[in-house]
Amino acid sequence: MNQPQVVSPNSGRGPDDEPDSPTRRLRHAFLHHLFYTQGKFPALATKTDYYLALAHTVRDRLLQRWISTANEYTKNGSRTVAYLSAEFLMGPHLGNNLINLGLFDDARKSMSELGLNLDDLLYEEEEPGLGNGGLGRLAACFIDSLATLEIPAVGYGIRYEFGIFHQTLVDGWQVEKTDKWLRYGNPWELARPEWSVTVKLGGHTERMQDNSGQLHVRWVPNRTVLGVPYDTPILGYRNNTANTLRLWKAEAPEAFDFAVFNRGDYQGAVNQKVVSENLSKVLYPNDEHVEGKELRLAQQYFFVSCSLQDMLRIMKTQHVPLHEFHEKFAVQLNDTHPAIGVAELMRLLTDEHQMHWNQAWDITRKTFGYTNHTLLPEALERWPLELFKRVLPRHLEIIYEINARFLDEVRQRYFGDEARVTRMSLIEETGERYVRMAHLACVGSHAINGVAELHSELLKQDVLKDFHEMWPAKFGNKTNGVTPRRWIALANPRLTRLISGAIGEGWIKRLEELRQLEPFALDPNFRAGWREIKRANKRDLSDVIRKRCGVAVDPSSMFDVQVKRIHEYKRQHLSALHIIGLYHRLKTNPNLEMTPRTFIFGGKAAPGYWMAKLIIRLITSIGEVVNRDPAVRDKLRVVFLPNFSVTNGQRIYPAADLSEQISTAGKEASGTGNMKFAMNGALTIGTMDGANIEIREQVGAENFFLFGLTAHEVATVRGNGYRPQDYLDGNAELREVISLIRHGYFSRGDGELFRPLVDSLVNHDPYCLFADYQSYADAHERVGTAYRDSEDWTRMSILNSARSGLFSSDRTIAEYCRDIWNVQPVQVPILSHEDVRV
Ligand code: NBX
Secondary structure, three states: OOOOOOOOOOOOOOOOOOOOHHHHHHHHHHHHHHOOOOOOOOOOOOOOHHHHHHHHHHHHHHHHHHHHHHHHHHHHHHOEEEEEEOOOEEEOOOHHHHHHOOHHHHHHHHHHHOOOOOOHEEEEEEOEOOOOOOHHHHHHHHHHHHOOOOOOOEEEEEEEEOOOOOEEOOOOOEEEOOOOOOOOOOOOOOEEEHHOEEEEEOEEEEEEOOOOOEEEEEEEOOOEEEEEEEEEEEEEEOOOEEEEEEEEEEOOEEEOOOOHHHOHHHHHHHHHHHHHHHOOOOOOOOOOOOOOOHHHHHHHHHHHHHHHHHHHHHHHOOOOOOHHHHHHEEEEOOOOOOHHHOOOOOOOHHHOOOOOOOHHHHHHHHEEEEEEOOHHHHOOEEEEHHHHHHHHHHHHHHHHHHHHHHHHHHHHHOOHHHHHHHHHOOOOOOOOEEEHHHHHHHHHHHEEEEOOOOOOHHHHHHHHHHHHHHOOHHHHEEEEEEOOHHHHHHHOOOHHHHHHHOOOHHHHHOHHHHHHHHHHHHHHHHHHHHHHHHHHHHHHHHHHHHHHHHOOOOOOEEEEEEOOOOOOOHHHHHHHHHHHHHHHHHOOOOOHHHHHHEEEOOOOOOOOOOOHHHHHHHHHHHHHHHHHHOOOOOEEEEEEOOOOHHHHHHHHHHHOEEEEEEOOOOOOOOHHHHHHHHHHHOOEEEEOOOHHHHHHHHHOOOHHHEEEOOOHHHHHHHHOOOOOHHHHOOOOHHHHHHHHHOOOOOOOOOOOHHHHHHHHHOOOOOOHHHHHHHHHHHHHHHHHHHHOOOOHHHHHHHHEEEEEEEEEEHHHHHHHHHHHHHOOOOOOOOOOOOHHOO
C-alpha cells in the first residue's frame, strides 16, 4: 500500500467535493475512528488499523438501522423467524455492508482521496469462518435474504473462538492451521452480557410431589455454564432493516472458583473456566460425517438452550403469554444439529413453566420446522444412549416420553406392524442403543423439507419413507438459493456494471429480472463486453494463482473449476482421472488438437478423512508433473488453490468458464456452488444430481453438459452387483490412467502412495467413478469443441446468467415464509437518536 497522504480531520475538505458530500463525511468519520477508536496516527497505523477505522465508520451507519429495526419489532410484537444453525459461514462483512448501504463507490473514492486503496482494506478482514461448507453458507445467504425481504428474524448459533481451520499445503499434503479470526478483534459484533443465560449439563433428575399431588421433576446438574450473546447486525439490501445474528459464547459462571482458590489450588480454580469455555472453543471440521463426541452434543445443547431461553425472555418483555410461543416464533432447525431443541422446549414449558404435557407438545410441534441436508447414512446424527444420558439426563426422559406416545400412535395406525415401530422409534435398539436425532426432528416438527427437488423426493422414498407415509402433508421441498448481493454484486463488480447498464439495477433485489438479458445474448457488442469481463476476472484470478501457487496460468485457456469440500461422493478424483486421461492422450499424440485448459481445484478435507487428504495429494501430484512437462504445458495446467473460503470463492466463481458438478447422482442434496457459478456465467458439466437438475431445466439442456448415470440407474447398477473391474476391462484409456498412478508416475516411482485410493476404486468404487468415466470424458469432448466457438460459448454463458433467477435465496426464503413460517414483512421507519426519549 502507498504511504497514505492523510488529510487532517480539521482541514476536512478533500480535493474537489462538496462540504457535505457523502465522501467527505466518510473521510471525516474514518479519520475520527483512526484517532479515537484505533488511537493511531498515519505514521504508526497498520493496514489493520485502516481496515478497523473504516469498519467502525460503516458500523456507525448500521447501528441506526439496527436500533430502528429493534424498536419497530418490539412495538409491533411481530412474528419472528428463529433460524437455529450450528454454523453460519458469513464471509467478510465490510464489502457486503458497503454494498447493502449503497456506499461502496463513495467508500472507494474517499479512501483513494486519502491515498488508500479500498480493495487492500477489504482484504485485511479475517473472515468469520464459522462453518464447514454448504450448510453453513446457506444459513448466511438465508439471513441476508430475510433482512432484504424485511422479515423479522434472528439467526442463532455459536460464536466459535476458532472457526474452520486454515488450510495450507506442505509437499502437496493438506496441513491444518488454527483459525484465529478474533486475533485483532471483531468490529461487527456487540457483546450483550446483560442477556446472558445459564445452561445446565450432566447430573441426575429427582421427582417430587407437591401438596396437590402434582408430580414435579427437578434436574440437578453437575455443572452450569453461562451463555453470553454476541450480536452482529445483518443489513437488508438498500432498506432500513437490520436483523440480528446472535451467537453464544460459553463462559464460566464464576471466572474463579474461590473455594478452590482459597485452598491454594490455582490450577483447579482456573480449570472450571477452561472447561466451560471449551463449549464454544472450536468448530468441528467434519462435514457429512458424524463423530459421537460428548463435547459436540454439549455444544449443540448449549446454543439451543441459550436460544430458546432467549426467546422466552423476549416474550416476557413483550408481554406475550407463554401459550402463544408458536405464534411469536417460527423456529427452523438447520439439519439435526439443533434438533435437541424439541426436547428442550418441552422441558422449558413443562418443568420450568408447569405447562401440561399435551399443550406443550402441541405448541412445540407448531413451532419447529426441520430441514434435512443429506442422504448419506454416515451423516445422520445418532447419539449413544449412555453418552446422551451423561450429558442430558432429563432430556433422555423427555425423549422416552415423546417416543412412548409417538409409538402408540404408530401402533394404532399400523396395527400389528412391529417392524415399522422398530424402524420409526426415536431409539435405535439393534445392537448398541442410540438416540436418532432425525426422528426426533421429524416427530417434533410440523414441516419437513429437503433442499432440492430430487433430494426431497429421495427423502420421501428412502431415508424418511415411514414418516412420509404417516404424515405426507408435513413434507415439502425448498430448493436452495444463494444471495446475489454477495455472489454477484460484491464478487463480480464488472459484470454487475454491465448487467445494470443493460437492464437497470432491479435484478439485485428481483433476480428473475435477469431474464431481460436473454435478447442481449444475440448482440455482438454485448457479447464482446461480456467476454472482456470474463477475461479480466480470469486475469485477476491468474494473479492470485501465481502468488499463491507459484504457477503461471494463461487467462485465454478455459478455466475449469471444481471448488467444494473434498469428499469421495463429490468425486474430485473423477476429474483427476480424466486429467490424467487427457495427459496420456497428449503424450501419445503430441499433435493432438485440444482446447487449452486450466484445471483449478479448491476445498478442505476433514482432518480425519484420510482418503480425502489422499485425493488432494493426487491432484497436487498431477499438477507437479503436468505443469513441469514442456510437451503439454501449453494445453494443460493443474492447480490446487489452498484454503478455499468465502473470500477466495468471491474471486473464483466470477473467473470460471466451466463449473464441475460431478457428484454421484443421488448423493449431493442440492449444491449451492453450482448456482454461484451459473449466475456468474459459467457453463456446467454435471450429473443429474441435486439442484443440477433444476439448473439444467432453467438454463436449457442445450446450454448444459450432462453426463453420467441417473440416481435411479446408480441404484440399479449397484443393486445388480456393481463390478468396477468390468468397466476397467472395457476401457483402454481408463486402464492406462490407473496403470500410470499404480506405477508411481505421479509419485516419483512410489507405487505405494496412492494404492489405497486405486484399490478402493478397482475393488469397490462406492461412488461409481468407473461407471461414469467414459460418459464424463465424452461430455468433456463436447465442452472442448463448444469452447472453441467463442461467440457461441459467450451466448450460452449469457443465457446461463439470464436464466439463473430462480436460484436467488430471496426466492427460497419467500417460499419458507409462505409455506412453513407464515410470517409477513415489517417495514422499518428510520429513527434518529434525536427522536428517542429516555
Ligand atoms: O448442505 C450440504 C449439502 O451437502 C449440499 O448438497 C447442500 O447444498 C448444502 C445446503 O443445503 N451439507 C453440508 O454442508 N453439511 C455440512 O456441512 C455438515 C456439517 C456438520 C455435520 C454434518 C454436515 N455434522
